[in-house]
Amino acid sequence: MTTKRPGFLVYGLLSAVLLASVFPLYFSFVVASKDNSAIGDRVPPLIPGGNLFANIARVFDTVDFWLAIQNSLIIASTVAVANVLLSSLAGFAFARLRFRGRDSLFLIVVGTAMVPTQLGVIPLYMLMSELDWYGQLQAVILPALVGALGVFMMRQACEETVPHELIEAARVDGCSVLRTFFTVALPAIRPQAAVLGMLTFMTAWNDYFWPLIVLDPNDSPTVQVAVSTLASGYYTDYSLMLTGATLGVLPVIALFLLLARHIVGGIMQGAVKG
Amino acid sequence: MAAPVTDSPLRTPQQPPSRKRRWPLARLDTKVTPYLFVAPFFLIFGAFGLFPLLYTAWVSLHDWQLVDGQQGFVGLANYYALFGDPNFYNALGNTVSMFLLSTIPQLLAALGLAALLDRGLRGRTFWRAGLLLPNVVSVVAVALVFTQIFGRDFGIVNYLLELVGLDRVNWQADTWSSHLAVSAMVMWRWTGYNALLYLAAMQSVPKDLYEAATVDGASRWRMFWSITVPSIRPTILFTIVVSTIGGMQLFVEPTLFDPKGASGVGGSDRQFQTLTMYLYEKGFRLFDAGYASAIAWVLFLVVLIFALINFTLARRIASKG
Numbered sequence: 015m016t017t018k019r020p021g022f023l024v025y026g027l028l029s030a031v032l033l034a035s036v037f038p039l040y041f042s043f044v045v046a047s048k049d050n051s052a053i054g055d056r057v058p059p060l061i062p063g064g065n066l067f068a069n070i071a072r073v074f075d076t077v078d079f080w081l082a083i084q085n086s087l088i089i090a091s092t093v094a095v096a097n098v099l100l101s102s103l104a105g106f107a108f109a110r111l112r113f114r115g116r117d118s119l120f121l122i123v124v125g126t127a128m129v130p131t132q133l134g135v136i137p138l139y140m141l142m143s144e145l146d147w148y149g150q151l152q153a154v155i156l157p158a159l160v161g162a163l164g165v166f167m168m169r170q171a172c173e174e175t176v177p178h179e180l181i182e183a184a185r186v187d188g189c190s191v192l193r194t195f196f197t198v199a200l201p202a203i204r205p206q207a208a209v210l211g212m213l214t215f216m217t218a219w220n221d222y223f224w225p226l227i228v229l230d231p232n233d234s235p236t237v238q239v240a241v242s243t244l245a246s247g248y249y250t251d252y253s254l255m256l257t258g259a260t261l262g263v264l265p266v267i268a269l270f271l272l273l274a275r276h277i278v279g280g281i282m283q284g285a286v287k288g
Numbered sequence: 289m290a291a292p293v294t295d296s297p298l299r300t301p302q303q304p305p306s307r308k309r310r311w312p313l314a315r316l317d318t319k320v321t322p323y324l325f326v327a328p329f330f331l332i333f334g335a336f337g338l339f340p341l342l343y344t345a346w347v348s349l350h351d352w353q354l355v356d357g358q359q360g361f362v363g364l365a366n367y368y369a370l371f372g373d374p375n376f377y378n379a380l381g382n383t384v385s386m387f388l389l390s391t392i393p394q395l396l397a398a399l400g401l402a403a404l405l406d407r408g409l410r411g412r413t414f415w416r417a418g419l420l421l422p423n424v425v426s427v428v429a430v431a432l433v434f435t436q437i438f439g440r441d442f443g444i445v446n447y448l449l450e451l452v453g454l455d456r457v458n459w460q461a462d463t464w465s466s467h468l469a470v471s472a473m474v475m476w477r478w479t480g481y482n483a484l485l486y487l488a489a490m491q492s493v494p495k496d497l498y499e500a501a502t503v504d505g506a507s508r509w510r511m512f513w514s515i516t517v518p519s520i521r522p523t524i525l526f527t528i529v530v531s532t533i534g535g536m537q538l539f540v541e542p543t544l545f546d547p548k549g550a551s552g553v554g555g556s557d558r559q560f561q562t563l564t565m566y567l568y569e570k571g572f573r574l575f576d577a578g579y580a581s582a583i584a585w586v587l588f589l590v591v592l593i594f595a596l597i598n599f600t601l602a603r604r605i606a607s608k609g
Contacts, residue, residue: 042429107322134337137339159332165329278420
């Protein structure tokens, strides 16, 4: 619809929405930089104060935030790397290899996206305690190693960017299928694989429900669980709570700002087109 | 892409010998490797997705305590108890209410935003990234910030209400107000994301449709409803189904909106306890795995039914447009 250049009204509306998108984050930061008593002011605080570092220190005193960060980093990076690798392998096979049952297997992959994983948490919990994995990171990592969305995205990526001719040329030269994948397919889909890696990293970093259940909540299991325990004290310390929230969000925001263009592109590419 | 080159008559003469000479296992490789490539997905899904879901059904037929283990087969007793349980209907009602309150305005707003974004803006990436930003923030952070914004004594929303001469609201205390606050969190996080999906679809609508309509003198509003919306119907259906599945499993936002933290009860009178929260309460607070599993299966069916109803409804509405 480019009959007319968008006018002042369009930019005004979008600016308002953008402001609403950013405001809660900004507010979280403002409270994080204040003394807790500032919350009791009649007018809600809107300008940052000078207490940010004191509050950060309090977060690290209250919960073992270093351990939580370390755990979250291990979980999120393992999950991201595994997703990229396993989804690319499967996506490449579905897009460019020929094997019996390919289409029906792919349909099953798409169908699994409809199965809400939350509903299996009770047996999953039993399984993890049976394996003696309660409180251990692999209990969070293993179920998230690969997902339908990733396979779907990487299949799309291979169909768009890996030419049949190149694969055939590699085969003629005597490449094994695995080597063809690494030398031909993977370099071609690198941009989309990076987006998938980012998205799965963020999802794993932000996950709350399953880590809350399967990790020991008293042991600062992941950043999100640790942040939520800051909120559950008898007396609610808002600046402590929102300092934790801000700290937990920062790495993801930093990554997002760095790669925003690619992430936006990746999400739009994954969309079902009309 | 061209047809698979294996069928190309030009290369067949030299191809098999060269392949055999370089690697004797090449044939086996082509046959078996594809299965190895897709196997991890099916193994992981089978072990941690499908098996738990099916095993939940088995557990739900037992008196099964999370700590003491299996206490015997009870048939459908857990389900009978569930259907006579007022807390279950309360949680079901809350879930549906919050789902509707968040999804309908959210998708309409996303549609409007996408239409704005679709108009050759300056600084495209800036606007798009700004709208997506809430989506990358953790739900825990969103819930905590919004709980503060909707605070009774010092929250911004109440401050603004007072500023325009209205009464303060104790957001957690009542059913409708707590549902509104939780829905606001969901909307804030997902509207931009859905807008981007709609935008992607809108950009593949053929431009000559609009040109023809412009020649016919159609207004922008008219074109939006009779060209854009029907053209992006598959995406709209997709977002409706995905929002349904997500909305029916709402957990973190209402859980953290509770001042008592992770008890999972959803307010003093369970006024914002969702089905997933009830499942969590029964399973991981009261350790009644059998009952919680029955909730899980009923929830699964509710999700399916709602996804189906919404799908059918949306398709009918969209095809009328």
